[in-house]
């Protein structure tokens with residue numbers, strides 16, 4: 001089977017590898033669509049993310065969906081021909097975190113495209129059947145692939161306990177911020193404010209239903225939120241840029257007694273954060289890491305037409321043109337590129 005392997009920073013090699021054979025509990029999936037995530041681009045550019053270093057050639061891609069072509073002997077509920085979205089992180093199922101239900105915090109997780117585990121820029125992937133979610137006919141495999149970033153959004157909104165009538169501020173209008181907005185709407189938020197520093201991103205956020213967009217290079221965020229909320233502040237702020245000034249600004253924009261959810265990964269682990277403001281204003285600050293138990297919800301939300309993920313896709317490309325696709329994905333105005341495989 002054909003794969004795109006990152007052999008050096010900024011260098012993919014198209015390699016033929018042998019097709020995996022499914023274990024007894026696995027499905028063999030012919031991959032149809034894989035999203036290019038910011039983390040893929042980061043590995044491509046720098047060969048590492050923090051402590052995760054690409055030491056051996058690595059197949060990138062973890063936002064994937066495709067068609068089941070074979071199933072292991074223990075698999076029930078899925079058969080050849082079914083289309084599935086693949087949840088990319090498979091936990092050990094045995095550790096304390098897994099046993100208390102926090103499987104996304106498992107320290108022994110096999111996460112696609114995170115060294116040393118290969119990802120889905122490959123014609124076939126063998127994956128545990130219980131981490132493969134059947135897609136109804138109304139949901140495309142491109143949408144199925146984007147259940148991954150949508151899951152990040154759903155989990156962040158669950159962490160923030162976003163509810164009916166809430167005003168939610170989303171900082172950063174990349175794919176994660178835009179899908180946080182979708183998840184917040186689905187959770188009942190009636191007002192969504194979105195920030196960014198790139199005009200095209202803010203235009204897209206507005207087209208997709210943001211009530212207010214704020215270009216923080218031109219407008220003071222605190223004043224803009226104060227004006228919109230009659231001086232109260234946002235009920236929930238979801239930080240989805242990873243930019244240090246934006247992380248710090250969350251405390252200026254959240255209401256007293258509100259919640260800040262940190263999703264964006266800052267370049268530096270240490271960001272000044274005013275703990276007195278957190279205490280005086282009784283602000284709940286939550287980290288949000290990947291997701292757990294979100295894929296069923298993501299598929300249902302897509303099937304019911306409650307959320308839109310396809311609208312964030314800027315371009316589709318073939319595996320052969322993966323270098324060009326990654327170059328395009330690095331352009332500031334681009335939100336989401338997809339690698340598509342022929343069926």
Ligand SMILES: NC(=O)C1=CN([C@@H]2O[C@H](COP(=O)(O)OP(=O)(O)OC[C@H]3O[C@@H](n4cnc5c(N)ncnc54)[C@H](O)[C@@H]3O)[C@@H](O)[C@H]2O)C=CC1
Pocket residue numbers: 037038039152171172173174175176177195196197198201216240241242243245246262263264265266288289290291
């Ligand atoms: N916690 C988790 O489980 C996960 C975290 N992430 C992180 O979430 C963040 C967002 O991911 P993507 O949307 O893929 O990234 P992205 O880089 O595509 O989007 C970030 C957006 O923030 C904007 N931005 C930059 N500076 C800003 C500022 N000062 N104020 C407001 N917006 C600003 C950028 O223009 C861009 O549109 C990244 O830091 C990523 O590493 C992504 C996936 C999972």
Ligand SMILES: CC(=O)[C@H](N)C(=O)O
Pocket residue numbers: 037038039114290
């Ligand atoms: C940080 C990422 O973008 C990635 N989705 C991951 O969860 O590792």
